[in-house]
Every structure is written in C-alpha cells, then in structure tokens.
Amino acid sequence: MTALQNQSAYQVNERGYYGQFGGAYIPEMLYPNVEELRDNYLKIIAQSNFQEEFQGLLRDYVGRPTPLYLAQRLSEKYNTTIYLKREDLCHTGAHKINNTIGQILLAKRLGKQKIVAETGAGQHGVATATVCALMGMECIVYMGEIDIQRQAPNVARMKMLGAEVRPANSGSKTLKDATNEAMRHWINNPTDTHYIIGSVVGPHPYPDMVARFQSVISEEIKKQLLEKTGSELPDYVIACVGGGSNAAGAFYHFLDDESVKLVAAEAGGHGITSGLSAATTFLGKIGVLHGSKSILMQTEDGQVVEPHSISAGLDYPGIGPMHAHLHDSHRALFYAITDDESIASAMELSKLEGIIPALESAHALAVLPYLKATPNETVVINLSGRGDKDLATYMKYL
Amino acid sequence: MNRIVSLFQHHPSHNLNVYFTAGFPKLEDTRRILKSLQDAGADLVEIGMPYSDPVADGETIQISNQQALENGMSVKKLFDQLRNMRDEIKLPVLLMGYINPVLQFGVENFCQQCAEVGVDGLILPDMPVDEYLETYKPIFDQYGILNIFLITPQTSDKRIRQIDENSAGFIYMVSSASVTGSQTGVTHDMEAYFARVNAMNLRNPRLIGFGIKDHETFVTACQHAAGAIIGSAFIRVVQQNENLEEAITTYVSSVKQGL
Numbered sequence: 001m002t003a004l005q006n007q008s009a010y011q012v013n014e015r016g017y018y019g020q021f022g023g024a025y026i027p028e029m030l031y032p033n034v035e036e037l038r039d040n041y042l043k044i045i046a047q048s049n050f051q052e053e054f055q056g057l058l059r060d061y062v063g064r065p066t067p068l069y070l071a072q073r074l075s076e077k078y079n080t081t082i083y084l085k086r087e088d089l090c091h092t093g094a095h096k097i098n099n100t101i102g103q104i105l106l107a108k109r110l111g112k113q114k115i116v117a118e119t120g121a122g123q124h125g126v127a128t129a130t131v132c133a134l135m136g137m138e139c140i141v142y143m144g145e146i147d148i149q150r151q152a153p154n155v156a157r158m159k160m161l162g163a164e165v166r167p168a169n170s171g172s173k174t175l176k177d178a179t180n181e182a183m184r185h186w187i188n189n190p191t192d193t194h195y196i197i198g199s200v201v202g203p204h205p206y207p208d209m210v211a212r213f214q215s216v217i218s219e220e221i222k223k224q225l226l227e228k229t230g231s232e233l234p235d236y237v238i239a240c241v242g243g244g245s246n247a248a249g250a251f252y253h254f255l256d257d258e259s260v261k262l263v264a265a266e267a268g269g270h271g272i273t274s275g276l277s278a279a280t281t282f283l284g285k286i287g288v289l290h291g292s293k294s295i296l297m298q299t300e301d302g303q304v305v306e307p308h309s310i311s312a313g314l315d316y317p318g319i320g321p322m323h324a325h326l327h328d329s330h331r332a333l334f335y336a337i338t339d340d341e342s343i344a345s346a347m348e349l350s351k352l353e354g355i356i357p358a359l360e361s362a363h364a365l366a367v368l369p370y371l372k373a374t375p376n377e378t379v380v381i382n383l384s385g386r387g388d389k390d391l392a393t394y395m396k397y398l
Numbered sequence: 399m400n401r402i403v404s405l406f407q408h409h410p411s412h413n414l415n416v417y418f419t420a421g422f423p424k425l426e427d428t429r430r431i432l433k434s435l436q437d438a439g440a441d442l443v444e445i446g447m448p449y450s451d452p453v454a455d456g457e458t459i460q461i462s463n464q465q466a467l468e469n470g471m472s473v474k475k476l477f478d479q480l481r482n483m484r485d486e487i488k489l490p491v492l493l494m495g496y497i498n499p500v501l502q503f504g505v506e507n508f509c510q511q512c513a514e515v516g517v518d519g520l521i522l523p524d525m526p527v528d529e530y531l532e533t534y535k536p537i538f539d540q541y542g543i544l545n546i547f548l549i550t551p552q553t554s555d556k557r558i559r560q561i562d563e564n565s566a567g568f569i570y571m572v573s574s575a576s577v578t579g580s581q582t583g584v585t586h587d588m589e590a591y592f593a594r595v596n597a598m599n600l601r602n603p604r605l606i607g608f609g610i611k612d613h614e615t616f617v618t619a620c621q622h623a624a625g626a627i628i629g630s631a632f633i634r635v636v637q638q639n640e641n642l643e644e645a646i647t648t649y650v651s652s653v654k655q656g657l
C-alpha cells in the first residue's frame with residue numbers, strides 16, 4: 001500500500017487528520033523534511049526488505065512477541081480476567097523501541113546519517129540511543145533539565161550507549177521543552193538528520209507512522225488471545241496515555257471492533273482540580289502544539305500550560321491527535337489517575353504478581369478499581385514498561 | 399491601499415524591517431519601541447506576540463517571549479496597547495507569532511481587531527499554506543490583512559511559485575536553515591539561493607531575514623532583495639539599554655548609515 005486508503009473512521013485520512021485533529025502545523029523550515037517523510041513512509045514501510053529487517057529485529061533484538069500473561073492473583077483481586085501485555089520485557093524495558101527500530105530503518109533508507117530525539121522519562125531516549133548504537137549512527141537526545149535529575153539512570157544508559165544528552169533549559173524544563181529543542185535542532189540540521197519522535201504526536205505523518213510501528217502490540221494481542229481464549233477480542237484494552245504511543249499500539253487493531261472498550265489512563269497528578277495535573281482531555285481545549293492540532297492544556301490566551309505528573313513519561317500537556325479523536329468520538333473512555341493511585345497500583349502489582357511496573361504503566365493498572373468488569377469478561381492491560389527507572393521514586397513509598 | 403503594498407511601490411529597495419517582542423523588556427514598552435523605531439528610520443516593523451513554545455526561535459527571542467509572558471503580555475493586552483496607534487504611527491505594522499494564540503482568540507476576531515487598530519499583515523510561521531488557503535484566506539481578505547509566508551533555501555521552486563501566487567506584500571526569505579538568532583551573517587552559499595529566487599521573477603518583493611544584525615549584513619542582504627529583517631540583534635539592543643529611545647536611534651542609524 002503506497003497511499004492512505006483507510007476506510008476506518010478512526011484512522012488518519014489522506015490529509016493527515018483524525019476527525020478534526022492532526023495536520024502539519026510546522027514552520028516552513030521544517031516543511032521539506034516533513035514532506036520527504038510524508039511522501040515516502042508508506043512506500044518504504046511496505047518494501048519487503050524493510051519488513052524483513054524490521055520483523056527480524058523485533059524478533060531477535062527486541063525479543064518479540066512479548067508474552068500475554070494471565071495475571072491470576074490480580075484477576076482474583078478484581079474479580080475478572082486480566083491479561084498483561086508484557087511490553088516491559090522488551091529490550092530496553094519499554095514499548096518505545098518498537099518505534100525507534102522502525103524509524104531508524106526508515107531514516108537509513110532516506111539517506112540520513114544522524115538522529116535527534118526528545119525524551120521525557122528517558123525510555124524513548126534510551127531506545128533511540130540503543131538503535132543508533134546498533135546502526136552506528138550519531139545520536140543527540142534532548143531532555144528537560146528536571147527530567148535529567150529525576151531519571152538519572154536513563155541518562156547514564158544513554159551516555160553509555162554513545163548518545164549525547166543535551167539539557168533543555170527553556171520553559172518547564174520537561175518533555176514539551178525537550179520536544180521544542182529537538183525540533184529546533186532539526187530546523188538547524190535539515191539535510192543529514194532524522195528526528196525520531198517518541199510518541200504519536202508531531203506533524204503528519206508522525207502520529208500515523210509511530211502508530212503503525214507500535215501496532216505490533218495489538219497484532220500480537222489478537223493472536224495470543226485467540227490461542228488462549230478462543231476469541232481474539234477482549235472486552236477491554238487499557239493503556240496509559242502520555243503522548244499516546246503505547247495506547248495507539250494496543251488499540252490499533254481493535255479500533256474498528258466496537259465491542260472492544262478502549263480505555264485510556266491519563267496522569268491526573270495531584271487531581272484534576274489541583275492545578276498540578278497532566279490530564280489533557282479533562283483540562284485541555286483544542287489547539288496546536290508540536291505540529292499538530294489536538295487537545296492541549298493551555299491558558300485562555302493560548303499559552304501552553306506546564307503540566308504535572310509523578311511520571312516523567314506522562315508529564316506532557318497534549319495528547320496525540322488520534323487520541324483526541326478517540327476522545328471526541330467517544331470511542332475511548334478516559335480516566336485521570338492521580339499520582340497516589342498510580343503508586344498504590346505499582347505496589348499492588350509488585351506484591352501480587354512479582355512484576356514492578358513503570359510509573360506510566362501503573363496509571364493503566366490503576367483503572368482497575370473503576371472498571372467493574374465481570375468475572376467472565378477479558379481485560380487486557382498494556383504494561384508499557386518496567387519500573388527499574390522509577391526505583392528512586394518508589395523508594396520514597398516503601 | 400494596504401500600507402505594506404504601498405511601501406514597496408514607493409520604496410522598492412533598502413527596506414529595514416525590525417522585529418521586537420511585545421511587552422518586552424517591560425510590559426508597557428511596546429508603544430515606546432514602536433514609536434522610536436519609526437522616528438529612527440525603520441521602514442516597517444514586526445511586533446512579536448509572545449508564545450510559550452516558539453519552536454522557530456533561538457535563545458534570544460525565546461527569552462524575550464518568556465519575559466514578556468511573565469510581564470503579563472497577551473493577545474488581548476497587545477490590541478489594547480495598539481489602540482489609537484495610527485494617530486502617530488505611519489509605518490506598515492505586522493504582527494508575528496504562532497498560530498495557537500490566534501486560534502484561541504478566534505481567527506475572525508483576531509483579523510477584525512487587526513483591522514481596527516491598523517495592523518497591515520500577519521506572519522504566522524506554523525500556519526500551513528494549505529490550511530490558510532482553504533480556511534482562513536477569505537477572513538484575512540475580508541479585513542484587508544496580508545498574510546506573509548516564509549521560504550527557505552530548502553523550499554522547492556514549485557512551492558515558492560505557489561506561495562508567490564497566493565501572497566501579497568512581500569515574501570519572507572529565510573537566509574539559512576536555522577532558527578532565529580543564528581550568527582552566520584550572509585555567506586557565499588546563500589548567494590546562490592538568493593540568485594535562484596531572483597531569477598524566478600516573482601510577483602512579490604522579498605525581504606531577507608535570519609542572521610542580519612548590523613550595517614554590513616544589512617547592506618549585503620539588500621543587494622539580493624528589497625530589504626532585510628532584523629530580529630534577535632534588535633532584541634539584544636532593547637535588552638541591554640536603559641534609555642530605549644537613544645539606543646534604538648543609535649542602532650537604526652548605524653544599520654542604515656549612508657542609505
């Protein structure tokens with residue numbers, strides 16, 4: 001397939017929009033780069049040598065397929081049937097690497113020699129530094145100064161992998177500012193550099209491209225569920241949403257199966273009325289950030305509001321345009337999970353199942369008390385990452 | 399006639415366009431700086447609407463944006479400050495900023511306010527050309543507001559033609575692949591790009607921006623276009639000097655000396 005021919009109401013259209021959200025709101029300086037990507041990504045992804053290399057690396061390097069694990073003690077506790085999609089077992093510890101492998105293979109085929117990326121929790125930065133090491137490409141990662149402090153182990157990992165980590169000192173000094181810096185870097189280096197965005201955000205075609213690379217998650221869930229339960233469709237799929245890449249991947253092949261309830265967990269921070277929150281769909285309005293029209297936390301004057309979450313990976317004032325559309329069309333149900341609820345869920349999963357989740361993923365787990373699923377319903381939770389990087393935070397609660 | 403169009407008809411070369419951030423260094427400096435620029439001999443001005451996430455801007459303009467927002471600057475406040483400016487300001491005035499604050503204000507409401515206070519054009523670098531043509535152009539046209547597009551060394555000839563056909567006033571020719579505030583000046587590489595664009599016989603005059611900072615760079619740029627735009631270098635002037643009027647007069651005179 002070399003053109004966008006999506007029949008689905010939930011997929012991107014040929015103009016780069018999901019409903020009223022998406023597009024490419026970029027300064028002219030970025031236009032040639034984004035156009036090059038837009039004109040080539042579907043063609044390249046469809047090439048058999050691309051698919052061979054991509055699938056081979058997902059299998060032998062990332063460790064896919066990741067298990068779909070029936071969490072028995074957690075199921076007992078919530079009186080339903082819960083499967084965990086174990087993205088935490090991916091190489092580098094999160095789903096982020098599915099996307100970075102795809103994008104670096106694409107970048108190589110576009111003739112790019114250098115990679116720039118932004119990172120929040122550092123998981124995307126590590127996943128980018130990893131594939132750059134693998135491909136022998138130069139790697140620069142922008143990271144908010146505050147995130148550099150709270151995610152020190154990931155900073156060390158990136159350095160060990162040979163990446164240069166540059167602090168983003170502007171604005172709130174977190175993910176949104178790291179993204180601004182990465183975009184500026186791309187403007188300054190338009191010909192030899194590819195920008196690997198870490199989530200389903202940014203100008204078209206990024207949201208669609210990243211969603212496609214992450215869609216392996218739901219592709220596997222379907223196969224695995226069929227084997228385990230005789231049906232490929234669960235009743236619920238739950239995922240956390242920062243920008244929304246793990247959720248996009250977990251939802252992707254279920255979007256048109258309307259019997260599957262899609263549930264998104266946003267970071268409620270200290271609570272949605274506290275002023276310290278990152279719950280975009282609860283607090284945001286339609287607006288433009290980082291190249292796409294979506295839902296965005298902002299002031300009346302259209303200035304972007306600085307969000308708060310205990311989890312660096314969810315500490316972002318927007319969401320990808322696909323999720324804005326899923327919210328708008330009521331295809332997905334959104335919950336705002338507080339910092340405290342996510343900590344409690346992380347502790348619970350650790351004790352009940354022997355799995356320490358990433359703080360981001362803990363937000364998805366924390367939807368369980370609200371869900372009220374019945375014993376014969378099937379719930380799939382996308383466990384997007386593991387908790388090693390969050391130990392410093394968890395230690396405060398032990 | 400729109401003041402921008404009229405300027406280029408009567409004064410086709412050596413036009414100095416100066417950018418400054420509204421509400422910076424102090425909230426109420428906007429009108430002072432505007433008046434001083436006119437008195438000092440600028441030919442047109444771009445008033446920057448500060449934004450929290452100015453991705454096309456380098457550090458100098460970022461800092462001025464952040465300071466202006468901390469000072470309490472907003473779109474609404476800017477229109478208040480510009481009310482009655484036409485009693486004293488004869489220069490063409492453009493507003494430059496990012497699209498989100500304009501969308502929140504409402505595009506129609508925004509254009510109406512521009513027309514009311516006497517703003518002649520807008521520069522919104524992150525507004526897509528297609529989106530403008532499909533959705534916003536009729537509104538801009540209704541209120542007589544020109545939309546100024548950017549081109550860069552990477553912009554294809556085909557796209558330059560499309561932009562030329564759909565714009566009026568001037569085309570903003572970004573000198574190099576960079577965010578604002580680059581220190582490169584006007585280099586040999588750029589001359590090929592300027593020559594290529596000049597050979598296209600476009601309908602619209604061009605102003606060269608990014609990296610223009612003093613008399614030398616201004617004069618060089620003017621050899622290839624109808625004038626040039628100074629931004630970051632001017633922000634540094636107003637940032638570093640207590641006596642704004644004096645500093646602005648000195649700076650503008652030095653840039654335009656002998657012209």
Ligand SMILES: Cc1ncc(COP(=O)(O)O)c(C=O)c1O
Binds near residue numbers: 120245312
């Ligand atoms: C483990 C994990 N989950 C989720 C996220 C949030 O990103 P997204 O919403 O794109 O999946 C991150 C981001 O750093 C992460 O590290």
